[in-house]
Structure formats: C-alpha cells, structure tokens
Amino acid sequence: MTALAAVVLCAGKGTRMKSEKAKVLHPILGRPICAYPLNRALELGASSVVPVVGHQAEAVEKTIRAFFPDAPLHFALQREQRGTADAVRSAEEALKGYSGRVLILYGDVPLLRRETLQALLAAHDKAGGALALVSTVLEDPTGYGRVIREGGKVARIVEHKDATPEQRAVRECNAGIYSVDADFLWKALAQIKPANAQGEYYLTDLVEMAAKQGPVGSVGSVEADATETAGVNDKVELAARARVLQQRINEAHMRAGVSIQDPATAYIEEGVIIGTDTEVGPSVTLSSGTIIGKGVTIGQGSVITASTVADGTVIKPYSVLEEAKVGERNVIGPFARLRPGTELAEDVHLGNFVETKKAQIGKGSKANHLTYLGDAKIGAGCNVGAGTITCNYDGVNKHVTELGDGVFIGSDTQLVAPVKVGDGAYVGAGTTVTKNVPPGSLAVSRTPQVTKEGWVAAKKARKASKVQAG
Ligand code: UD1
Numbered sequence: 001m002t003a004l005a006a007v008v009l010c011a012g013k014g015t016r017m018k019s020e021k022a023k024v025l026h027p028i029l030g031r032p033i034c035a036y037p038l039n040r041a042l043e044l045g046a047s048s049v050v051p052v053v054g055h056q057a058e059a060v061e062k063t064i065r066a067f068f069p070d071a072p073l074h075f076a077l078q079r080e081q082r083g084t085a086d087a088v089r090s091a092e093e094a095l096k097g098y099s100g101r102v103l104i105l106y107g108d109v110p111l112l113r114r115e116t117l118q119a120l121l122a123a124h125d126k127a128g129g130a131l132a133l134v135s136t137v138l139e140d141p142t143g144y145g146r147v148i149r150e151g152g153k154v155a156r157i158v159e160h161k162d163a164t165p166e167q168r169a170v171r172e173c174n175a176g177i178y179s180v181d182a183d184f185l186w187k188a189l190a191q192i193k194p195a196n197a198q199g200e201y202y203l204t205d206l207v208e209m210a211a212k213q214g215p216v217g218s219v220g221s222v223e224a225d226a227t228e229t230a231g232v233n234d235k236v237e238l239a240a241r242a243r244v245l246q247q248r249i250n251e252a253h254m255r256a257g258v259s260i261q262d263p264a265t266a267y268i269e270e271g272v273i274i275g276t277d278t279e280v281g282p283s284v285t286l287s288s289g290t291i292i293g294k295g296v297t298i299g300q301g302s303v304i305t306a307s308t309v310a311d312g313t314v315i316k317p318y319s320v321l322e323e324a325k326v327g328e329r330n331v332i333g334p335f336a337r338l339r340p341g342t343e344l345a346e347d348v349h350l351g352n353f354v355e356t357k358k359a360q361i362g363k364g365s366k367a368n369h370l371t372y373l374g375d376a377k378i379g380a381g382c383n384v385g386a387g388t389i390t391c392n393y394d395g396v397n398k399h400v401t402e403l404g405d406g407v408f409i410g411s412d413t414q415l416v417a418p419v420k421v422g423d424g425a426y427v428g429a430g431t432t433v434t435k436n437v438p439p440g441s442l443a444v445s446r447t448p449q450v451t452k453e454g455w456v457a458a459k460k461a462r463k464a465s466k467v468q469a470g
Pocket residue numbers: 009010011012013052054078080081082083084085086087106107108143144145146157159173174175176201202203204231
C-alpha cells in the first residue's frame with residue numbers, strides 16, 4: 001500500500017457565517033466542522049495530517065489538538081489567503097521528507113464519506129498517474145470549477161470565472177478533493193502562477209499539469225445530490241448539513257438493529273456505539289465517546305456524554321449522564337444526574353433527583369429519591385433513603401464516604417465525610433453521621449421526640465382568653 005498523508009485546508013475566515021468564531025470551528029452534531037474531514041484522513045491511516053490554518057490560527061489549532069490528542073498532526077500556517085494552491089504549498093515544510101500520496105481535503109466539508117475517499121485512492125491506483133480527483137455532476141454548476149475532458153479523459157479544470165460560455169455549460173464539477181503524489185505535488189505547486197481572473201494561486205492548475213504527464217484518475221461522488229462534497233458557507237447551510245449527517249448516522253444505527261422512536265429528534269454523534277434492541281426515545285442526545293449495550297432503553301430527553309451503559313439498563317426520561325459507567329440491568333431516573341466518576345455495578349437503582357459524582361455503587365444497591373452521593377464508595381445491597389446527602393466538602397477538601405454491604409440509610413440522613421458505615425449497619429432517619437458506624441450496629445443522632453398530649457386545644461384556649469382580655 002502506498003503511504004498516505006493528508007492536507008486539510010482550514011485557513012478560511014468564513015465571512016458569511018457572520019461570527020466571531022472561525023468557520024471550521026462551528027459545531028455540527030457536537031463537533032467542529034473540520035473534525036469530520038480530519039477524522040476521515042485519520043481513519044484512512046494517514047501517517048501525517050497537516051491542517052493548514054490561517055484565520056484565528058491559534059484557536060483553530062488548539063481546538064483541533066484537543067479533539068485529536070494522539071493524532072499525528074503537523075500544523076502549517078498560511079499567513080495570507082492567496083488561493084488554494086498557496087494554501088497547500090504552505091504544508092510542504094510540514095511534510096518534508098515524506099514521499100507517497102497526499103490527500104487534499106477542505107476543512108469545511110463535513111459530509112464527505114470514507115467510501116468516497118477509498119474510491120478516490122483506488123481510482124488513483126488504477127489510473128496510475130500523479131493525481132486523482134472527485135467530481136460531481138450538478139444541476140446548477142454556477143461558481144464551481146468545471147472538469148474539462150478530452151476524448152473522455154480529464155484534461156484540466158477551468159474555474160467558473162475563467163470559463164468560456166461553452167465550458168460553463170459543462171455540469172461535471174470539481175469537488176476540490178484530490179489524491180496527489182507528493183513528489184509531483186511540491187514541484188508542480190512551485191510552478192503555479194496567479195494568472196487568472198481572480199489573481200489567485202489555483203490548486204486546480206495541478207490537474208492540467210498532471211494530465212500532461214499521465215492519466216488523471218477521477219471518481220464521482222457517490223451521493224446523488226452531491227451534498228456529500230458541499231461545503232458550509234453560512235448558518236443555514238450548517239443546519240442543512242447537520243440534518244443530513246444526523247439522518248445518515250441514525251439510519252446506520254437503525255439498520256444495525258437499534259430502535260429510534262423519532263429519528264428527527266435523536267442526536268447521535270459520530271462514533272457512538274449502540275447495541276441491538278436498544279430503544280432510543282425522542283429528543284435524546286448521545287455524545288461522542290458513549291457506548292450503549294444491548295436491550296437498553298433510553299428515555300425521552302436524556303443526554304448521555306462519554307459514558308458506558310451496559311446491557312438491559314433502563315434510563316428513564318430526562319436523565320443526564322456524563323463520563324459515567326453504568327452496569328447491567330440498572331434502572332436510572334427519571335431526572336437522575338450521573339456526573340463524572342460514577343461507576344454503577346449491576347442491578348443498581350437510582351431514582352428521581354438523585355445526583356452522583358465520583359461514586360462507586362455495588363450490585364443491587366438503591367437510592368431512589370432526592371439524594372446526593374459524591375465521593376462515595378457504596379457496597380452491594382444497600383438501601384439509601386430519600387433525601388440522603390453525603391457532605392463531601394468541608395469548604396477546602398473533598399472527603400470520602402464509605403458504606404459496606406447491606407447498609408440501610410434512613411431518609412434525610414447526612415453523612416459527614418470522611419466517614420464509614422460498616423456492613424449491615426442501620427442509620428436511623430434524620431441522622432447526622434459524623435463518626436464511623438461499626439458493622440451490624442444502629443446509629444441514630446436525632447433528639448428524642450417529645451409529645452405533649454392536648455397541647456393544641458390548650459394553645460387555642462390560651463389564645464381565646466387573650467383576645468377576650470384585650
Ligand atoms: C475551489 C476550486 C473549484 C471547486 C471548488 C469546490 C480552486 C481554484 N477552485 O473553488 O474548482 O469547484 O473549490 O468547492 O481550487 N482556502 C484556504 N486558503 C486560501 C484559499 C482557500 O485555506 O488561500 C480554503 C478555503 O477556506 C476553503 C477552501 O480552501 O475551505 C476552498 O476555497 P475557495 O476559495 O472557497 O474555493 P472555491 O472558489 O470554492
């Protein structure tokens with residue numbers, strides 16, 4: 001296999017977005033636009049990926065690095081936007097010493113599919129020349145570079161502004177996606193001159209140069225409407241691309257055996273894994289890094305980020321999970337909030353208005369109502385009563401609360417950490433636990449109840465006599 005590197009053009013400003021934020025950083029289905037083409041290049045095994053940055057270079061680089069912390073990225077800076085050839089040329093230094101294929105992609109084209117790029121590389125192999133490109137046949141080709149063929153073979157690309165009326169009638173358009181041999185690329189780029197209507201360095205000039213040396217490979221975009229290779233220029237287009245992406249992802253899950261009640265309102269980001277027979281309710285968001293098992297039910301309005309949910313678990317409506325690990329056959333929510341570091345074993349039940357953070361909870365334990373469990377280690381078979389709070393923060397440091405197995409915590413208990421409750425112990429309702437409770441014992445801290453019989457009638461009588469006197 002020929003070596004592969006990629007250059008992804010991310011230097012543009014995106015004036016029509018009317019935003020302080022660089023165009024390629026606008027989110028589409030939970031990640032920046034440019035994360036999609038970058039991901040495609042990495043998926044294909046590119047040994048080096050060069051994002052060419054320019055407008056808001058620092059912010060764009062920072063976001064991309066945060067998104068792909070372990071990827072072989074080498075950033076290049078294009079100081080001035082002098083055209084697509086100039087943009088690619090600024091990547092030469094970053095790819096010094098590399099020989100093989102260079103995939104050239106635009107950072108503002110989020111819908112481009114892996115299959116199309118694989119077809120492009122195959123077309124490059126098959127033609128055997130220095131370059132291959134992706135073309136799309138458009139109803140209205142206005143603005144695009146036209147693919148000019150001679151005897152059926154790609155001869156050159158002519159930009160709309162430079163085209164003759166005859167050339168403008170051609171509907172096969174250049175998508176701006178190429179595979180180019182590195183040695184040819186750098187030599188040819190050095191020869192390109194801005195002798196055209198826009199006074200720009202056109203990357204498309206490469207095509208004629210390559211065609212003079214040998215056959216140029218070409219592949220049509222596989223999707224009929226060519227939205228696959230369409231960029232994002234304004235926020236209307238951003239929303240339109242997001243819709244296509246959402247539908248594409250949801251359909252793939254449904255074909256793989258996931259039930260999605262209302263695909264129009266299910267937002268499942270790229271890379272989320274979902275098992276068969278899982279049911280996704282309306283208005284559910286599943287963010288990247290999430291893995292859902294088989295036969296899971298995810299209730300309406302739930303938002304799950306970077307979490308794992310094992311087989312058979314039921315997440316009732318409006319629950320929010322963030323960096324949580326949920327075991328098999330749990331029942332969570334409605335309105336539960338599982339924050340980072342939550343680790344639940346099998347058969348755990350967490351009910352409405354229960355919040356957990358850095359909490360490990362053992363098999364079969366339950367906290368069904370109005371509870372905060374933070375920095376907690378809870379054994380198996382525990383029952384945590386309504387309104388229980390772990391007081392984990394003393395104003396300076398966080399401390400751990402530990403419950404053994406089979407512990408019963410009465411309602412409205414405060415566990416002032418650091419504190420331990422041993423196996424099988426009971427804590428009476430309303431207790432403030434400040435000292436460790438040994439296994440098998442009962443801890444109660446409430447003041448003894450005082451009952452004054454007939455007190456209400458006596459009080460009324462006192463009040464009545466005061467009124468008479470007054
Ligand atoms: C380009 C192609 C055209 C093709 C079209 C497909 C050229 C000369 N023309 O035209 O044949 O049909 O794409 O969409 O290549 N960019 C930089 N630095 C620059 C210039 C551009 O980073 O100096 C980036 C832009 O941010 C954008 C991409 O490159 O993401 C394309 O640039 P743009 O000027 O929009 O190209 P088009 O005129 O659309």
